Amino acid sequence: MGMLDQLLYGFSIALTPENLLYVFIGVLAGTIIGILPGLGPMSAIALMIPIAYGMDPTSAIIMLAGVYYGAIFGGSTSSILLNAPGVAGTVATSFDGYPMALKGQAGKALAIAAVSSFVGGTIGVVGLMAIAPSLASFAVSFGPTEYFALMVLGLTAVVSLGGRNLTKGLISAVVGVIVALVGIDSQTAITRFTFDRPELYEGVEFLIVALGVFALAEVLVMLNRRGKGGVRKAVTSLRLSRGELARITPPTLRSSVLGFFTGVLPGAGATVASFLAYSMEKKIARDGKSFGQGNLKGVAAPEAANNAAAVGSFVPLMTLGVPGSGTTAILLGALMVLGVQPGPTMLTDNPGMFWGVVASMYLGTVVLLVLNLPLIPVFAKVLNTPRTMLLPLVVVFCVVGVYGLSFSVFDLGLLAAFGAIGFLMRRNDFPAAPLILGLILGGLMETNMRRALQISGGEWSVFVTEPISAGLLVLAVLSLLPSLVRVVRRRPAAGTPAEVSAPVDGSEERTPTPRG
Amino acid sequence: MSRLTKTHVSPGAPGSGTFRRTLGLRAVAVTAALPLMLTACGGTDDGVAEDGSWAPTQAIEITAPAATGGGWDTLARTSARLLEEEGLVDHSPQVVNKPGAGGAIGWGYIANNAGDPHKLFVTSPPILLVPMAGDSDHDHNDFTPIARLATDYMVYLVAADSDIETFAGLAEQVESGDLSVGGGSGPGSMDHVALAGALQAAGADATQANYIPFDGGGEALTSLLGGHVDAAVVGVGEALGMLESGDLRAVGVSSAERVDAVAEVPTLVEQDVDFTFDIWRGVMGPADLTEEQVAYHETLFADLMETEAWKEESARLGWTDAYQGSEEFGVFLDDTRGEFAEILTEVGLQ
CATH class of the missing domain: 3.40.190.150 (Bordetella uptake gene, domain 1)
Structure with a gap:
């Protein structure tokens, strides 16, 4: 039981009063920063780096890891309560979390988020402990070809995120992909869609778009209604019934495993994981149609996945020295400044740190749960804040979040523009989720496709001759089949009396999808 | 980013x-x-x-x-x-x-x-x-x-089990066009220039190099580890861990004299390739x-x-x-x- 000994050794490091305090500080700071819309784990860690500079490296990484998953968890709170995801990884949580809050089930949604985050985090830590060293080879097995296929699979989620009208969903996704193209092309160093603005050279920051089309658009919609409608109901208790727990258990477990493995891939990460989990569960669930309208599973799946993925992303960081996401890249920078070189030799050179971190992550997920369950009713009270106070506050947080990212006034203009776009989309029934999905996955898909083709010398067949890539593409086709079949079947029947009387939204029947 | x-x-x-x-x-x-502290300077003093x-x-x-x-x-x-x-x-x-x-x-x-x-x-x-x-x-x-x-310097890497032993060997295969070389930055930026300059100095036609830009040296290294590219050029610091573990092998470093951290790696100059990159x-x-x-x-x-x-x-x-x-x-x-x-x-x- 070498591993158990090592884990105990790890706990002996993590359980010193000093390090325990750092876990607590990290998780608390992360949660608070994460709750603020617009501030995610990246900003949270960046804010904490100066503090970490003066610390013992092991304590520092224990604290920073706490900040990381604390912020991911905190992000879900603002996604659910305000529809303002502060973290890319919690965008998917808002799809069902915010509708739940609108139905007066904010407490329940937060509780589900807390519990499934805990499960996801725990499964992630167990995975990290048990198979991290052997996972390194899994992580490197994904090259550009495989990442392209993975992103294609991820993009098929558009079909499930697209809402009632597939065409509008696809249009929205394409807009997202176009936004992803803005900036200096990393393959040719040529600027695309930058209109000679240096501010656009590095592309449009994801967070600006997310806050614009979700949070600001929501504020505009509420203003347009003159404050009527929306959340008025009292916040119900956070208690989950046994039946509800039973309903979210299988999706939580599945999503945790999926999330962990997605997180292990250096090119994927928590955001991709949460979208994959959400669309997988929507397809599996018998009540998949109610996803997007406040389905419990729609909160549990992405929350379990993003937390498991956050832990999973420590695998490439600590076993290869390669950051799996922007956040772990910052973490890597911080570690190097602290004199630690994560990499293949870390487990042998610095076992105290490796196992200390693993043990502290376990403690961290527990602290997270203990800290947050009692706080949920407090958080949920946010919704009782009078509109006249809440709406300006949301705007302030969005502005601060975006400005704090780059200190650029230009970005604030972008935020306003995306707020307006989001509002117009809402008014005309275009779903915002596919836009976000296209933005996140589109850029990765394009870059990896071109890299793969450049390596293969322009040979397209690599995508089907590489086994992993072929497998993922087959999965992508399979996941599209049911929708395609439905569209093809419906087409000849369209307009028949039986079809019109079907209990579907009327507007959709008037505008049949022009293409399959 | x-x-x-x-x-x-x-x-x-x-x-x-x-x-x-x-x-x-x-x-x-x-x-x-x-x-908040970007106060304007000036004043009388x-x-x-x-x-x-x-x-x-x-x-x-x-x-x-x-x-x-x-x-x-x-x-x-x-x-x-x-x-x-x-x-x-x-x-x-x-x-x-x-x-x-x-x-x-x-x-x-x-x-x-x-x-x-x-x-x-x-x-x-x-x-x-x-x-x-x-x-x-x-x-x-x-x-x-x-x-x-x-x-700091650049290091030229291949997989541990590669049959390439020297930078000249690398240059030869790169020139033939069937070897892809990953780097951590876009075309025309540091890693690419460090590769092209060294190839040129080794007498190879640098335009034939199949340079694959990744977002950061780490990504280039994982791709090399996974066998998706055949070689990589990154900063010494980035490659240190994988060189130490023996997962990757360096065929040259861009300094004028050997670098302490990777003392066993010969410089390009030692291999009669007149090129240094700082x-x-x-x-x-x-x-x-x-x-x-x-x-x-x-x-x-x-x-x-x-x-x-x-x-x-x-x-x-x-x-x-x-x-x-x-x-x-x-x-x-x-x-x-x-x-x-x-x-x-x-x-x-x-």
Whole structure:
């Protein structure tokens, strides 16, 4: 039981009063920063780096890891309560979390988020402990070809995120992909869609778009209604019934495993994981149609996945020295400044740190749960804040979040523009989720496709001759089949009396999808 | 995020970082208040003493034209901290992060503060390469060189079980076109130039190289580990872990003499490939500084590099000291730019 000994050794490091305090500080700071819309784990860690500079490296990484998953968890709170995801990884949580809050089930949604985050985090830590060293080879097995296929699979989620009208969903996704193209092309160093603005050279920051089309658009919609409608109901208790727990258990477990493995891939990460989990569960669930309208599973799946993925992303960081996401890249920078070189030799050179971190992550997920369950009713009270106070506050947080990212006034203009776009989309029934999905996955898909083709010398067949890539593409086709079949079947029947009387939204029947 | 800027952060020897430092909360306060503290300089006291020499009248602000956690940030924060700890300055220097456009946003900020002797920024090869790619409104001529401080090098890697043994062997296969080489930055930026220049020096046709740009050296290394590309060119610091573990093998390093951290790796020069490539790091200021102001900063950084603390830090970060004063650094920048232009023209990127 070498591993158990090592884990105990790890706990002996993590359980010193000093390090325990750092876990607590990290998780608390992360949660608070994460709750603020617009501030995610990246900003949270960046804010904490100066503090970490003066610390013992092991304590520092224990604290920073706490900040990381604390912020991911905190992000879900603002996604659910305000529809303002502060973290890319919690965008998917808002799809069902915010509708739940609108139905007066904010407490329940937060509780589900807390519990499934805990499960996801725990499964992630167990995975990290048990198979991290052997996972390194899994992580490197994904090259550009495989990442392209993975992103294609991820993009098929558009079909499930697209809402009632597939065409509008696809249009929205394409807009997202176009936004992803803005900036200096990393393959040719040529600027695309930058209109000679240096501010656009590095592309449009994801967070600006997310806050614009979700949070600001929501504020505009509420203003347009003159404050009527929306959340008025009292916040119900956070208690989950046994039946509800039973309903979210299988999706939580599945999503945790999926999330962990997605997180292990250096090119994927928590955001991709949460979208994959959400669309997988929507397809599996018998009540998949109610996803997007406040389905419990729609909160549990992405929350379990993003937390498991956050832990999973420590695998490439600590076993290869390669950051799996922007956040772990910052973490890597911080570690190097602290004199630690994560990499293949870390487990042998610095076992105290490796196992200390693993043990502290376990403690961290527990602290997270203990800290947050009692706080949920407090958080949920946010919704009782009078509109006249809440709406300006949301705007302030969005502005601060975006400005704090780059200190650029230009970005604030972008935020306003995306707020307006989001509002117009809402008014005309275009779903915002596919836009976000296209933005996140589109850029990765394009870059990896071109890299793969450049390596293969322009040979397209690599995508089907590489086994992993072929497998993922087959999965992508399979996941599209049911929708395609439905569209093809419906087409000849369209307009028949039986079809019109079907209990579907009327507007959709008037505008049949022009293409399959 | 940055696609052009490589953030080379070099590590020290693993396990060497167990000593503790007592910086405390001052740095926190400084960073937290960054955006608010960009107070305008000026006033009546211009810092000129009776003998004509100049000294700062307020805190020096060091800009890292990148986000926290990268190579430029490390340099800015390390120097700011040591300047203060070693008592070389009266006011604690402040570090400001101006990320964006591969550095161009930060350079724009400095350019807008021409003549302000309290605003410095940290720099490295992208100050030459980014403007050459046409992606910045300013180039190195728009700023005043203060000092070159330290340098790091590029290393050329293959998989441990590759049959390539020397750089010449690599060059030969790259020229044949069926070998892909990953790097951590876009075409025409550091890693690509380091590859193309070395190939050219080895007598190979650099235009035949199948250079695959990744987002950061780490990604290029994982792709090499997984066998998706056949070779990679990255900073020594980035490759250290995988070289030590034996997962990857280096066929050359771009320094003039062997680097301590990877002493078993032969230089290109040793292999009769007449090419060196430095990832130098230095400090520059805005345009229109007086001679006295430049002299003050020059001496300040020279003094800093004399301290034990700097030597300790730079050893830990894997940097080699490479001090050059203002004038020398300026000439070096011009020369290097010419060299880069030649390489880029050769591979058809300019």
